Structures are given as C-alpha cells and as structure tokens.
Amino acid sequence: MLSFKDIRQGLLVALWFIFLTFPLLVIKINPIENSVNWRWLNMVYVGSFSFLIYLITRMVMARKLERQKKIKLGLVKEKVAWSIKLFSQPRLYLPLLAAVAVFFLLFPGLFSTYQVNIMITALMYVVLGLGLNIVVGVAGLLDLGYVAFYAVGAYTYALLNMHFGLGFWTVLPIGGVLGAIFGILLGIPVLRLRGDYLAIVTLGFGEIIRLILENWSSFSHGPSGISNISRPGFFGIELSLEMSIVYMYYLTVLMVLFTIFVVNRLQDSRIGRAWFALKEDEIACQAMGIDKMKTKLTAFSLGATWAGMAGVMFAAKTTFINPASFTFLESAIILCIVVLGGMGSIVGVIVGALVLILMPEYLRAFSDYRMLAFGAILVVMMIFRPQGIIATLRRTYTVKGDLE
Amino acid sequence: MEYFIELLFSGLTRGSIYALIALGYTMVYGIIGLINFAHGEIYMIGAFTALVVSTALTIYGFPLLAVVVLTALAAAVWAASYGYTIERLAYRPLRSAPRLSPLISAIGMSIFLQNYVLLAQTSDFVPFPALVPEFAFMEPYAHIVGSSDMAILVVSALAMIILTCMIKYTRTGKAMRATAQDQKMALLVGINVDNVISITFITGSALAAIGGLLIASHIGQINFYIGFIAGIKAFTAAVLGGIGSIPGAVLGSFILGLTEAFATGYVSSDYEDVFAFSLLVLILIFKPAGLLGKATIEKV
Amino acid sequence: MQPILNVQNLTMDFGGIRALDHLSLQVHSGEIVALIGPNGAGKTTFFNCITGIYKPTKGDLLLTPPGKKTKKLNGLKPNKVTEQGLARTFQNIRLFPNMTVLENVMIGRHCRTRSKIFGAIFRPPGTRREEEEIIQDSLDILKKIGLAQLANEYAKNLPYGAQRRLEIARALATNPFMLLLDEPAAGMNPQETLELDELITTIRDDGLAILLIEHDMKLVMNISDSIFVVDYGKKIAEGSPEEIAKNPAVIKAYLGEEIEHA
Numbered sequence A: 001m002l003s004f005k006d007i008r009q010g011l012l013v014a015l016w017f018i019f020l021t022f023p024l025l026v027i028k029i030n031p032i033e034n035s036v037n038w039r040w041l042n043m044v045y046v047g048s049f050s051f052l053i054y055l056i057t058r059m060v061m062a063r064k065l066e067r068q069k070k071i072k073l074g075l076v077k078e079k080v081a082w083s084i085k086l087f088s089q090p091r092l093y094l095p096l097l098a099a100v101a102v103f104f105l106l107f108p109g110l111f112s113t114y115q116v117n118i119m120i121t122a123l124m125y126v127v128l129g130l131g132l133n134i135v136v137g138v139a140g141l142l143d144l145g146y147v148a149f150y151a152v153g154a155y156t157y158a159l160l161n162m163h164f165g166l167g168f169w170t171v172l173p174i175g176g177v178l179g180a181i182f183g184i185l186l187g188i189p190v191l192r193l194r195g196d197y198l199a200i201v202t203l204g205f206g207e208i209i210r211l212i213l214e215n216w217s218s219f220s221h222g223p224s225g226i227s228n229i230s231r232p233g234f235f236g237i238e239l240s241l242e243m244s245i246v247y248m249y250y251l252t253v254l255m256v257l258f259t260i261f262v263v264n265r266l267q268d269s270r271i272g273r274a275w276f277a278l279k280e281d282e283i284a285c286q287a288m289g290i291d292k293m294k295t296k297l298t299a300f301s302l303g304a305t306w307a308g309m310a311g312v313m314f315a316a317k318t319t320f321i322n323p324a325s326f327t328f329l330e331s332a333i334i335l336c337i338v339v340l341g342g343m344g345s346i347v348g349v350i351v352g353a354l355v356l357i358l359m360p361e362y363l364r365a366f367s368d369y370r371m372l373a374f375g376a377i378l379v380v381m382m383i384f385r386p387q388g389i390i391a392t393l394r395r396t397y398t399v400k401g402d403l404e
Numbered sequence B: 001m002e003y004f005i006e007l008l009f010s011g012l013t014r015g016s017i018y019a020l021i022a023l024g025y026t027m028v029y030g031i032i033g034l035i036n037f038a039h040g041e042i043y044m045i046g047a048f049t050a051l052v053v054s055t056a057l058t059i060y061g062f063p064l065l066a067v068v069v070l071t072a073l074a075a076a077v078w079a080a081s082y083g084y085t086i087e088r089l090a091y092r093p094l095r096s097a098p099r100l101s102p103l104i105s106a107i108g109m110s111i112f113l114q115n116y117v118l119l120a121q122t123s124d125f126v127p128f129p130a131l132v133p134e135f136a137f138m139e140p141y142a143h144i145v146g147s148s149d150m151a152i153l154v155v156s157a158l159a160m161i162i163l164t165c166m167i168k169y170t171r172t173g174k175a176m177r178a179t180a181q182d183q184k185m186a187l188l189v190g191i192n193v194d195n196v197i198s199i200t201f202i203t204g205s206a207l208a209a210i211g212g213l214l215i216a217s218h219i220g221q222i223n224f225y226i227g228f229i230a231g232i233k234a235f236t237a238a239v240l241g242g243i244g245s246i247p248g249a250v251l252g253s254f255i256l257g258l259t260e261a262f263a264t265g266y267v268s269s270d271y272e273d274v275f276a277f278s279l280l281v282l283i284l285i286f287k288p289a290g291l292l293g294k295a296t297i298e299k300v
Numbered sequence C: 001m002q003p004i005l006n007v008q009n010l011t012m013d014f015g016g017i018r019a020l021d022h023l024s025l026q027v028h029s030g031e032i033v034a035l036i037g038p039n040g041a042g043k044t045t046f047f048n049c050i051t052g053i054y055k056p057t058k059g060d061l062l063l064t065p066p067g068k069k070t071k072k073l074n075g076l077k078p079n080k081v082t083e084q085g086l087a088r089t090f091q092n093i094r095l096f097p098n099m100t101v102l103e104n105v106m107i108g109r110h111c112r113t114r115s116k117i118f119g120a121i122f123r124p125p126g127t128r129r130e131e132e133e134i135i136q137d138s139l140d141i142l143k144k145i146g147l148a149q150l151a152n153e154y155a156k157n158l159p160y161g162a163q164r165r166l167e168i169a170r171a172l173a174t175n176p177f178m179l180l181l182d183e184p185a186a187g188m189n190p191q192e193t194l195e196l197d198e199l200i201t202t203i204r205d206d207g208l209a210i211l212l213i214e215h216d217m218k219l220v221m222n223i224s225d226s227i228f229v230v231d232y233g234k235k236i237a238e239g240s241p242e243e244i245a246k247n248p249a250v251i252k253a254y255l256g257e258e259i260e261h262a
Helices: A003-028 A040-073 A082-088 A092-111 A113-138 A146-164 A168-190 A195-216 A241-267 A272-282 A282-287 A292-318 A330-341 A347-360 A370-386 B002-034 B041-060 B064-094 B100-120 B135-140 B145-169 B171-181 B183-188 B193-219 B228-243 B246-267 B273-286 C045-048 C079-083 C101-112 C117-122 C125-145 C160-172 C190-205 C216-221 C239-246 C248-255
Strands: A027-030 A034-040 C005-014 C016-029 C031-035 C058-063 C087-089 C176-180 C210-215 C228-232 C234-239
Touching: A003 A027, A003 A040, A003 B041, A003 B064, A003 B100, A027 B041, A027 C101, A040 C031, A082 A092, A082 A347, A082 A370, A092 A113, A092 A241, A113 A241, A113 A272, A113 A292, A113 A330, A113 A347, A146 A168, A146 A195, A146 A330, A146 A347, A168 A195, A168 A292, A168 B273, A195 A330, A195 B228, A195 C210, A241 A272, A241 A292, A241 C117, A272 A282, A272 A292, A272 C101, A272 C117, A272 C125, A282 A292, A282 C079, A292 C079, A330 A347, A330 A370, A330 B100, A330 B145, A347 C101, A370 B064, A370 B100, A370 C031, A370 C190, B002 B041, B002 B145, B002 B171, B002 B193, B002 B228, B002 C079, B041 B064, B041 B100, B041 B193, B064 B100, B064 B193, B100 B228, B145 B171, B145 B193, B145 B246, B171 B183, B171 B193, B171 B246, B183 B193, B193 B228, B193 C234, B228 B246, B228 B273, C005 C045, C016 C031, C016 C045, C016 C058, C016 C234, C031 C045, C031 C190, C031 C216, C045 C210, C079 C087, C079 C101, C101 C125, C101 C160, C117 C125, C125 C160, C160 C176, C160 C190, C190 C210, C190 C216, C216 C239, C228 C239, C228 C248, C234 C239, C239 C248
Parallel strands: C031 C210, C031 C228, C087 C176, C176 C210
Antiparallel strands: A027 A034, C005 C016, C005 C058, C228 C234
16 A cells, blocks of 8 residues: 555655744744743654655555556446435435434523524524635625625614614614625626635725724724623513523524525525536536526625624624724634535535534634634645535436437 | 835845746746646745755754855755656656646646655745855845845846846756747757757756745744746746746746735735735736747637 | 628728628528638637627628617627527537536527526425426427437537537527537538438428538538638638639639549
8 A cells, every 4th residue: 555655755745844934843942031942842743643644645645546446447436425325315304404414403402502603603604604615605706805794784783772772673774785785786897706815805895894894993993892782672671691692693593594595505506507607618608598696696795694693693692892803714614614515515514614613612722723724625626626525416317208 | 205215126036036936937838838826835845945054054054155065056056856756757748638738637646745844844934044144235224225235136137147047058058948839840950859848947946046045044934835826926926927927927927026015014914915816816817928038829 | 682690891900910801692582601710810710700709890780680770799798699689509519518418408598498596495386387488499409319218318428429419409499590500510421421411401492591611521521502702801712612612712712633533
C-alpha cells in the first residue's frame, strides 16, 4: 500500500511544514520580560501531524484511483452514495424522520434551558444556511455579504421596537420585506458582474453596512449596540424567562419547517429549474429565453428576505445586538455551512448547520480551533468533496404510461 | 501648503504599500484568473515573521543593520514559502474546477491563516520595533516627511523597478507573460506552467512581505487581522488600475493612497474604510475593466 | 415573398478587427439555408450577432414571424430574441450537464410559461396544470427527437451524438419558427450524421425554417435549399447547392476538390 517513496515524500513534507511554521509556531516573544520563548514541542507536533496527514491522504487517494480503475474496467459498480440510498427508500427514511421530529418536539422538555438556547442558535443557522443555499447552492451566486441582510433584519426589529414599540410579529414580515428591498437595491447593479467580482462586491457591501452601523451612532447607537429588545409576545401573556425561551425554541422550529417547505417547493418549480440552469451555463440559459437578470435577482432577493427574517428572530432571541455580530466571519460561517452540507441540498445544509454550530459548543476543547477548522473545511471540501457531505440528486419525472 | 505636502507624502507612502500588495493580486489574477483572497494574509504573515525575527535578533544583541537585513530576508523567504505552499495545497488541485471553487478555497485559506496566527502568536495588538533609524540628512524635513516614509518610498520604488525588469527582460518573465496570455499554448511551446505559477506566487508573496514589514515598522503595531483590510484595499487598487495589469496596479494604488490621505486629512477619518469599500463597489459596477485593463469578450 | 429573416449589411468589429463585413443574408419560410466558409470566416460571430450575444456594429437584422409585423432584432437581449421565435444550438455543446435530459428540455419551455414565485410556493391549480404541461410537452419533443428513453439521465452522461440532438430538442422546446444550428454534425459518425439529416428535414417539414452552419459538405449539399459562402467576414457567393458547387470563387477559396467526389 505505502511504498518507501511515499514515506520519504512524507518526511520531506513534514520537514517543509516544520520549516514553514518555525518562526510563528516555535518562537514567541515576551515583550514585557524582553525574552524569547522557544516552543520546540510545537515543532514535533507539526512534523508528526503533517507526516500523518500526508500519508493518510496518499492512501485515500490511492484507493480512490484503484476504485476508479476497477469501475472503468467494469470489475465493480459505482457505489451509490449512502444518502441517496437512504432517501430513495421510504421504509428507511420515514422512521428516521419520525424519530428526528419527536426529538426536536420534546427537546425543551428533555434538556436544560442552556441547551435549548444553544439549539435555538443552531436552528437559526439552519434558517440562514437554507436562505444562503438558495443564492449560492442553487443559483450559484457567491454572496459574501449575506450577513448584511441579517443585520438589516436585526436592526429593523431593534429600532422599530425601541422607537415605536412594535412587536415581533409585526416586524417579522417587515424585516423580510426590508431584506428583500436591500437585496434588490444591491442586486440590480451588482448581479451583472461575473461570479468572482460579485463575491467581492457583496463582501464590500457587507462591510460597508457594518461600518455604517458602527459609526452612525445617532442612528444605531454605534459599537455599544441596542439592548432591551422585547422577546416575542405570546397572545399578550407575560411569559417567564424560561417559558419565553421555550416559546422562542418552538418559533424557531416553525421557522425552520416553513423555510424547508418554501425552499423545497421553489427548487422543484419553473423558477428553481431556471436558477439551477443559470448556475450551470448562463449563456445557454439566455439562449433558452431566460431573463438572466430577473432570475438572478429573484434568487438574490429571496435569500435576502430569509436573512432579514432570521435577523428579526436573532434580535428577539438575544434581546441585544451590536455591529460585532455582523462581521464578515459570520458570512463565512454561513457559507461554510452550505459548502459542508452540500450546495443545493436541504438535508445537507441542515446537517451542516447542526454539526458546525453544535460541535464547538459541546466540544469545548475544540471551540478555540473553531474558525481554524471552518477555514480548513472550506479548502478541504472544495478539493475532496465539492458536492458536500450530502450530494443532491435531480428530480426524475414519470408520466403515467408514457415512458417506454 | 506644508500640510498639503505632508498629506501628499502620507498618500504616496500608503500608495506604495498598497502597490506592493496589489502587485501580488494582479500577477496571480493575470496568470490563473483567481482572486487570491489569502494574499492579505501573506502580507500579515510577512509582518509577523518580521516582528518575531527582528525582536529575537535584537534580544540576542545583533547590531541594527544586521537585524534589518536578516529580518527583511526572513520575512520575504517565509512569506514566499507560504505563498508557494498555499498555491500547491489549495489552488493547484482546483485548476480545472468550476470558477468559484478556487475562490471559496481561497476564502477558507484566508480564514485558516488568520486563525493560525491568532493561535500561534496572539490575538492582541503587539508593538513592532522601528527598524528604520532617523536619518540625519532627513532632519530638516522631519516635520513633513519622516525617515520611514522615505524608506518606504525608496524601497517600494526599487522593488517595482526590479519586478518590471524581471518581467520584461528575463526568461522567467517572458514565460510569465506567455502563460498569462494563453496557458495551453504556453504548455505546448514547452513552458513549465506549474513552475511559472509557483514563481508568480513566490514573487507576489515576497513583495507583500516587504510591504508588511515596512508598514508595520512605520505604524509600530500589528495584529493577526491587519491582512484583511489591507488585502481588500490593495485589491481595490488592483481593480481600479485594471486587474491583471501591472502598471495598472501601481497606478490604482497611488490613486487610492492619495485619495485616502487627502480625504482623511481634509474631510474626516471616521469613514476611512467605508470609503475604500465604496470605491471598490463603484468601480466593479461601473468600470470592471479598470483604468488600464482590457474588457474581455467571452467566447461562445 | 418576404423573407422571415432578412440580414442587411451586417458588420461587426472587435477592436480593430472586422469579423463581419457588410454581410447580407435572407431566409424564407420553410427553407433550409446553409452558411459555409473556412474556419474563422465569421460564421459563429454571425450567429452571435443575430441571437443578441454580440451587438452588431452596423447593419439591420429584420425578423418577420409568420402572421406578424417585421421587427428589428438589433440590440435585443438573447432571451428576447428567443422569445421572438428564434432558437439556436451551440458549436461547442452548452447543455446543462448536471440536469436531467428532460429538465434540459423543460428549461426550453421557460419562456413560454408564466408561473412565478408565488405560484412556486403555493402551487395553485393553474401552476400545477402549467407544470404538467411543461413535462408533457417536453416529453413529446424528446420522443420526436428519439431521446425519450433517456429522459431521466443526466445530460453529461449522454453519448456525444445524443448531446447534439438534445441541444436541438432544447431549442425546439422554445417554440421557434426558425432554428439556428451551429455545426450540428461536428464530431458525429456517418450513421449519426445520416440520422441528423433526417431529423433536420423532419423539423423543416413541421414548418420551421433552418439556418445552419456546417462543415460536412455532404450534409449541406443534401439538405440545403440555398447556400451562403463567407470568407474573411465577407460573402463570396450565394445560390443553390448546384450553383455553389460550380462557383469558381468558392472552389478557389475553400471547397477545392471536395465537391467533386461528393
């Protein structure tokens, strides 16, 4: 399996990474005592770690090549992905679905308020991920400023609540509509741009919104943010803190269900097909009579609508918001959810959000390395599994007695 | 008038630093059509390496001149190594992938490197030693332009001249230009395209590291996040000049540097970063080919 | 009789290069017209100008759909041109590789159907009916083209010849009265070319006009009603296949002896 050559190559790779990380990982300056702290142990870690990683990738790649060769020769059949196997058989996935439903229904009864709070956060990322999935996963528009629309929603609720005392239910649609309006206003000029430019412009826009929120203090209270935002009302009844968290939990679950319903229907429609085709080939799409701008704009603004609504929910949940919640890193986390889960895959995005948000919460040791891992995930997924952990399958159609 | 000249020099200094970073963006884009999102992080890593090396050498009692030379060398060598490694790991496997895949990979790399430095070193701002001494001959003008401004201007001008000569007159430079025009044809006439791409990353990274070192010594403090803003601004400069064009990157950098200096000097510094971002958005919308770039026609 | 497509003095410049030079061409209803010429003569540029992908520098593009008024195509976006009833295929196949064969054709129905976001989410009866029609119409087209048994395959998994046919199917789904085919026989084996020959004639017999770029002289001579020859962006000859075969300028510029044993 592993030849001597691989081992030698692995050692060279390890040496290279030891060299590469030497100044930053090994040397540390203590400016107060004016002394140098040599952390030689890190060198050993880096060396052995990169050696192992190299050998593992080698092995995996070799096995993959072997398989492809066998498939080509017709010795073995191409493996059907487990996710596809699972979802093609109702006998398998219906009980699983039921179990998941029961779990989420009973969650607040089974776990502490603290856990419920974490789950609400994770579910909000599910909503955000599904919203961005329309834009990035389905329509193929890389939006790096998604968090701007999230901020629009959150500040809409915070400000309307503070100045006019408007409640959650009134502002939820307003937040969505404002998100859509911002999406359209930004979308009209920028959606003409090529994919990579679009990514940078949306990133710039996201940062502009955040910097404005930080600097325009008379409007947004600046970096200190807005506090004491009302929680969602429950038919005018005062809820205890604990009860209101449980209430918020069920609201979020409802929102997730609503989002799944909408995204699912959209994907399987005339508009959804056009989005997907646009991602595949813009020029062919136009030649088929699809209005490129209009179609992109619907996807972009619909994604923004969901971010706006999620923003309102976020403000209602935390009761305090400030610009620090809406940095580029937040957009990157949501993008990471979509990329890890599988672009265009609803189940994938849900799994991706739950894994990426819950894991650091429960594995405390891991939480320091959270962003490091997110960055690595983006790179590794693009190289080894661009379709995400759960790949999508296109819908097949059968017309009664029509297909021979 | 003096204030004006002070701002002028401050603008030129900013412009030179942007140019050193923007060149890396524009060279990589010219050759493989990728916005190397992690390029700002290379600049940051260059600055951090310089910090670590210069402080360590000073503690061990090296004379200033030796510290400066060794630090510059270390910053350039390590940044170049990072640039090379990033290309090998994160971009090369994706060369034939859909256009957005390498960009997403680059974003991942950028986030990874930021947090790598945060974990390996610190999340705080750290003081950076002044590597440029106050030159005696600059004394009479010290109230208008500092010695480190002068050093930045001279060093970056030198770097740009060397780069231009390399691209214009060397074999490697010729190979680079050929690869930028048509990768397949370059391959067919026997150019090792992989090597050319590696050299592009190495050169661009070394330039960015020099920029990082100069600006860190000028400002006096750095942290792991400086690459993000500097990267975006340099990218703005590259786009303004016309991405892919080397003179364009330099021109764009000086325009951006000067406008920023005058805008913050005469108007207000609150929205300094908003200004750069807005400029970026506006250029991409209204003149995506930039000042010196060529508009491309997609083949059907 | 008025031509349905009337191109007058079409000129296209790219920077300093003149890709098309005062090119005029007419297509009449129910005709198969071929546009031939050496590689790089500007044939595909001509298609791109007509279909709105490029904006021509000079000249008029006049379209007269059956029973409607003449309309100028200059400056229309590609999707608007398709809505007028002009559909095209591409020289280097541009299918949607990760969509199924049926879905590729369903995309072609897009511009003839209406349902919007509201309909997609709430699925009122009208939308459901429209969706069923899209599926049915697309299947009918696939049957006609002979790809119905592959309806649920991914487009990228089709053999080359089938991909070319799928491009035609997709173009037909937009309900055109005129079809522009860019080298439909490129890369096909003789058997596939023969089938293509039949397919194109059937489409013509269904009442569509066809404008065709092709290098396969046998196919061109077999099926065309008239032929236009371009070289360096200029028209050097036009006429029936027989006239073109005899035209000395054409033979000199490009056909050579090929015609002799055709």
